[in-house]
Amino acid sequence: MDDETFLRLKAFFPEVNLGSDDETFFRSLWHPKSFKQYDLITEAGSTERYFYFVLEGVQAIYLLNEKGEKVVLGFSYSGSPSGVFDSFIAQAPAQTFLEALKPSKLLAISHADYLELFKRCPEFHQWGHEFFQNILFGRLSREVELLTLSAEQRYVAFMQRCPEELKTIPQKYLASYLNMKPETFSRLRSNVSY
Amino acid sequence: MARLILTSENQIQRLNGILGKVEKLQQLPLDRLTMSPHEKSWCVAEVLEHLNIAYRLYFDKINHALEQLDAIDSDSKEFKARAWQKMVIEMQRPKNGKRKWKIKTMKRFEPVLEVSSLDQEQVNVVFENFFSLHAHLKDAILQSRGMDVRGIKITSAIGPIVNFYLPEAFEFLLCHLERHLVQIDKVLG
Numbered sequence: 001m002d003d004e005t006f007l008r009l010k011a012f013f014p015e016v017n018l019g020s021d022d023e024t025f026f027r028s029l030w031h032p033k034s035f036k037q038y039d040l041i042t043e044a045g046s047t048e049r050y051f052y053f054v055l056e057g058v059q060a061i062y063l064l065n066e067k068g069e070k071v072v073l074g075f076s077y078s079g080s081p082s083g084v085f086d087s088f089i090a091q092a093p094a095q096t097f098l099e100a101l102k103p104s105k106l107l108a109i110s111h112a113d114y115l116e117l118f119k120r121c122p123e124f125h126q127w128g129h130e131f132f133q134n135i136l137f138g139r140l141s142r143e144v145e146l147l148t149l150s151a152e153q154r155y156v157a158f159m160q161r162c163p164e165e166l167k168t169i170p171q172k173y174l175a176s177y178l179n180m181k182p183e184t185f186s187r188l189r190s191n192v193s194y
Numbered sequence: 195m196a197r198l199i200l201t202s203e204n205q206i207q208r209l210n211g212i213l214g215k216v217e218k219l220q221q222l223p224l225d226r227l228t229m230s231p232h233e234k235s236w237c238v239a240e241v242l243e244h245l246n247i248a249y250r251l252y253f254d255k256i257n258h259a260l261e262q263l264d265a266i267d268s269d270s271k272e273f274k275a276r277a278w279q280k281m282v283i284e285m286q287r288p289k290n291g292k293r294k295w296k297i298k299t300m301k302r303f304e305p306v307l308e309v310s311s312l313d314q315e316q317v318n319v320v321f322e323n324f325f326s327l328h329a330h331l332k333d334a335i336l337q338s339r340g341m342d343v344r345g346i347k348i349t350s351a352i353g354p355i356v357n358f359y360l361p362e363a364f365e366f367l368l369c370h371l372e373r374h375l376v377q378i379d380k381v382l383g
Contacts (some may be wrong), residue, residue: 038269038339044203045210068204068272093214097203099269170269 001030001107008079009053015130016123025120029113030125035100041082042098048087050108057104058165060173063096068180070097072176077165082106085135088114101169151180152192159194198283200361202339205368209332212371213325216242219378220321228312232382236305238381239317242324243305248370249327251351252363256334259348259360260348263341270339273361282356286369288376290312300352328371335364 001009006027018026030053035041041059042048060078061084062070073096076082087094091111109117118124145154158178159167166174175185221229230237236244275283285295307316333375343360350356350366358366 040203040206040336040339043210044207045214064201064204064207068199068201070203093210099209101269 001027001032005055008055012053012079012081013124013127015127016121018121018123022121026117029109030107031109033106033108035104037100037102037103039100040097041100041104041106042084042087042094042096044095044097045093047091048084048094048098049066050083051075051088051114052082052106052108053081054078055101055107056136057100057106057107058169059098059104060101060169060177061096061098062173070173070176072173075101075166075169075173075177077163081131101164101173105148108177125163146179151178151184152188154178154180155185155188155192156194172180198280198365200275200365201274201334202270202361202364203363205335205361206332208368208372209335210329212368213332215241215375216321216324220227222382224312224314224317226382227317228309229381231383235381236377237309238305238378239312239320240305240309241378241381242320243307244299244303245371245374246320246323246327247303247305248351248365249331253327253330253366254350255316255348256330256360256363259346260334260337262340263338263343263345263360265340268344273343273359275362275365276359279356279358279362279366283362283366283369284348286366286373287302288369288373291376291379293376294372331364331367334360338364 009030032055033041033050033052035057041052044063054076056078058075059082060070060072061074062072063077065071082098084094084096084098086092087096088111118128145157149157155178158174171185171189172182175182178185180188219242222238230240243343285297288294299366307320338360347357347359348363350358350363
């Protein structure tokens with residue numbers, strides 16, 4: 001990992017100040033992984049092996065409904081964490097897929113190394129607390145949006161906050177995430193400004 | 195007749211579930227894996243060996259098809275199974291934990307294991323073969339996601355009366371696996 005990449009990774013853990021030994025140890029635990037467009041990074045039914053930090057690309061997390069259609073739960077993108085967190089933490093089979101929607105470069109830490117990091121560097125507990133708190137708040141906020149906003153309001157709210165690189169993925173993934181038909185998404189994209 | 199829509203993601207998810215279940219079977223003691231409920235019934239090791247035999251008959255055909263198919267630059271697409279193939283697939287698929295159709299096993303699919311003298315080493319080989327063959331199946335499903343699967347058909351293991359496009363072949367093999375996992379549940383009581 002080059003210094004610039006390491007700085008990007010470190011910036012993802014703002015609560016953590018490591019001494020030089022711990023920093024070397026921390027750096028040694030992360031390994032680069034590359035995926036082609038449409039590769040399955042994690043498969044439903046298998047156990048998530050890694051916690052990822054995204055360097056490049058966009059990934060979608062989704063499950064299959066009874067008809068076999070993809071129901072998108074979320075995205076990850078440059079600078080964000082990625083992975084199937086529930087499967088990673090419980091080390092139990094995932095119910096969701098993680099797919100690279102664009103060619104992707106990720107940094108990965110294994111479950112054993114993740115636990116070792118928390119053991120050796122207790123500062124990560126504070127990071128973990130903040131991280132999972134934010135995940136929880138994010139999921140609650142999304143639930144409220146899905147249950148209370150109209151399709152147009154959901155579209156506007158999402159487009160205002162979503163990073164530019166997410167706007168370039170196939171529309172059907174964005175439509176599914178917003179719980180609307182691709183045709184509805186396409187109509188809103190043509191007619192609604194945000 | 196309802197359509198049968200196949201997706202590689204659904205197939206991968208089910209295959210992962212099957213592999214997880216067989217991994218758990220591997221933890222069972224030898225006597226449970228080699229015990230048959232009655233004389234005409236197979237034991238667990240024989241069922242798995244039967245699945246190995248069945249998959250080996252597709253192994254080269256799948257490889258050959260994957261070599262011939264053209265790559266496509268899009269995400270995986272749904273595949274609608276054809277009517278006759280759908281019927282053959284549905285005959286294999288268990289419903290509500292039961293095997294709906296009784297199908298007599300052809301001689302060449304029968305496992306040749308001397309059950310009374312099966313030892314742990316031999317049973318381990320059956321499991322190893324199962325995992326290695328079905329890792330090939332998973333790899334084949336993954337590879338096919340990036341290919342134009344309508345480019346080539348393969349002949350089924352029962353002969354030219356049934357031919358499959360790859361997604362149909364994968365579905366048939368998965369339903370066959372699921373059917374025999376139901377049988378294993380019954381054997382183990």
